Amino acid sequence: MAKKYNLIAIGRAALDLNAVEYNRPMEATKSFAKFVGGSPANIAIGSARLGQKVGFIGKVSDDQHGNYITQYMQHVGVDTSNLVKDDEGHKIGLTFTEIKSPQDCSILMYRDQVADLYLRPAEVSAEYLAQTDQLVISGTGLAQSPSREAVLKALGIAKKLGVQVVFELDYRPYTWTNTEETSIYYQIVAQQADIIIGTRDEYDILENYVGNSNEQTVAELFKYAPQLIVIKVGAKGSYAYTKAGAAYHGYPYKSHVLKTFGAGDSFAAGFLYAVSHDLGIDKALQYGSAAASIVISQLSSSAAMPTVAQIEDFLKTAEVIN
Numbered sequence: 001m002a003k004k005y006n007l008i009a010i011g012r013a014a015l016d017l018n019a020v021e022y023n024r025p026m027e028a029t030k031s032f033a034k035f036v037g038g039s040p041a042n043i044a045i046g047s048a049r050l051g052q053k054v055g056f057i058g059k060v061s062d063d064q065h066g067n068y069i070t071q072y073m074q075h076v077g078v079d080t081s082n083l084v085k086d087d088e089g090h091k092i093g094l095t096f097t098e099i100k101s102p103q104d105c106s107i108l109m110y111r112d113q114v115a116d117l118y119l120r121p122a123e124v125s126a127e128y129l130a131q132t133d134q135l136v137i138s139g140t141g142l143a144q145s146p147s148r149e150a151v152l153k154a155l156g157i158a159k160k161l162g163v164q165v166v167f168e169l170d171y172r173p174y175t176w177t178n179t180e181e182t183s184i185y186y187q188i189v190a191q192q193a194d195i196i197i198g199t200r201d202e203y204d205i206l207e208n209y210v211g212n213s214n215e216q217t218v219a220e221l222f223k224y225a226p227q228l229i230v231i232k233v234g235a236k237g238s239y240a241y242t243k244a245g246a247a248y249h250g251y252p253y254k255s256h257v258l259k260t261f262g263a264g265d266s267f268a269a270g271f272l273y274a275v276s277h278d279l280g281i282d283k284a285l286q287y288g289s290a291a292a293s294i295v296i297s298q299l300s301s302s303a304a305m306p307t308v309a310q311i312e313d314f315l316k317t318a319e320v321i322n
């Protein structure tokens with residue numbers, strides 16, 4: 001019987017405050033526009049825009065910002081029954097963006113004592129996870145307790161129930177104590193995940209070593225559960241590897257780049273949509289690259305997530321970056 005959800009994501013839902021006056025440093029920016037943000041929330045929203053049935057497990061502040069995030073996610077069709085309100089006064093995470101030029105963008109995160117990292121194991125429901133085909137785990141959820149244990153509980157339940165586990169490495173250094181610790185927790189989850197998505201730099205963090213080739217990285221991970229591994233390299237595109245030994249190159253597409261953040265989350269939503277619909281790995285990489293090209297041409301990450309029709313339209317005239 002078909003499950004209620006194609007995908008449930010676990011991790012942070014937060015706020016992005018994106019510079020409205022761009023092509024200048026943050027010090028000179030007076031206006032910021034508010035959007036829902038947080039990598040797993042962005043992936044959930046992007047997946048819902050693509051017509052996927054999506055749920056979310058997380059924690060938001062019990063205030064106007066938490067209300068806004070919950071209402072926005074409901075508005076785009078993400079189920080928020082397991083997006084709980086914090087009862088200890090923790091606040092929402094804020095991400096300010098700086099767009100000095102299309103090539104020079106950065107984010108500034110305010111993530112001290114943020115509500116998402118206080119998600120408790122008791123707030124992860126086996127009944128909810130039984131209703132999904134896929135669980136998307138964001139690496140940042142492993143950064144601190146009790147969120148770390150909540151995520152590991154979700155992983156254990158998913159494995160027991162045969163839910164496909166996707167690990168989005170999503171490394172945000174601000175919330176971690178040191179990279180050795182990150183590597184330990186990343187390896188625990190990566191070894192049990194069915195699909196892993198991350199940038200080359202994030203795999204270096206996972207391995208706690210800089211210098212391995214993609215082939216060395218995937219050979220090590222394929223000794224464990226993973227069946228499909230994606231390694232992204234920004235404007236140089238992406239690579240996908242299967243346990244059966246196939247390798248694919250995802251070409252990036254030319255875009256009227258306004259800013260580059262949001263590329264990874266839109267890529268994940270597009271890629272996972274195509275994988276869930278058995279469209280093949282080449283198509284999945286095309287969907288990921290196209291979704292990313294669309295999102296980086298706009299101010300927001302979450303609000304710019306494309307529909308399937310937008311991706312198909314884009315691909316009709318898309319030009320590959322060589």
Ligand SMILES: Nc1ncnc2c1ncn2[C@@H]1O[C@H](COP(=O)(O)OP(=O)(O)OP(=O)(O)O)[C@@H](O)[C@H]1O
Nearest residue numbers: 232233234235237238252260261262263264289292
């Ligand atoms: N400048 C660009 N032009 C075209 N496509 C891009 C560009 N930057 C990224 N992409 C596309 O987005 C995909 C993901 O980008 P990237 O490797 O930067 O992920 P990320 O670091 O997770 O992104 P983010 O900046 O959102 O954290 C790339 O594989 C590529 O297809």
Ligand SMILES: O=C(O)C[C@@H](O)[C@H](O)C(=O)CO
Nearest residue numbers: 016037038039095261262301
């Ligand atoms: O992941 C975050 O918490 C910040 C995002 O919402 C932001 O849009 C971004 O940087 C995406 O890459």
